[in-house]
Amino acid sequence: EVNLLQSGGDLVQPGEFLRLSCAASGITFSNYDMSWVRQAPGKGLQWVSSISAIGDLTYYADSVRGRFTISRDNSKNTLYLQMSSLRGEDTAVYYCVKYDFLTGRRFDYWGQGVLVTVSS
């Protein structure tokens, strides 16, 4: 059974830093691209960032590029999202998502989501 267990959500002030983690189990983690998708309260889904299976390629939404960094540690089966210079508009539930690029380019497994609240 695939499980993506997320941690790190918190209440932070504008301008601060936060790191999200996502521990994967039930898959050969190093075989798959991974992504982060967020959802602001009462709003739709927004893709944030993706990383290739071996971590050599990264992609970002314009709204987070230069502030967020996606990374992975395949030895620990863990995905990360480092978020800096946080803004109120970054307030959202953040989902860690397995991205099966080779078989249909599908977000086929999702973490439980963690809430990041940016407020003074």
Place this chain on the structure above:
Amino acid sequence: DIQMTQSPSSVSASVGDRVTITCRASQGISSWLAWYQQKPGKAPKLLIFAASSLQSGVPSRFSGSGSGTDFALTITSLQPEDFATYYCQQASTYPITFGQGTRLEIK
């Protein structure tokens, strides 16, 4: 960026009805389209990928069609558990983009 536009934004239907939700891409995306279902407080669930492929474990009353710029998700014989919000998503190119969502409500 490729814009994804869903219609309608909301729809009311009854158990047993057939419902179709459409999604239009601002430029051609071949068949790189997926559909997700989301219930309140839960993570989205993949229903359809590559425009028409049914994800494992998803009931066959869900089907997808289309290619290029115009796509559709059809649910035949609505069940009570189908009332949720549905999103389309293009995976043709980065940035990956989602439609704004369609809320399916009980009539």
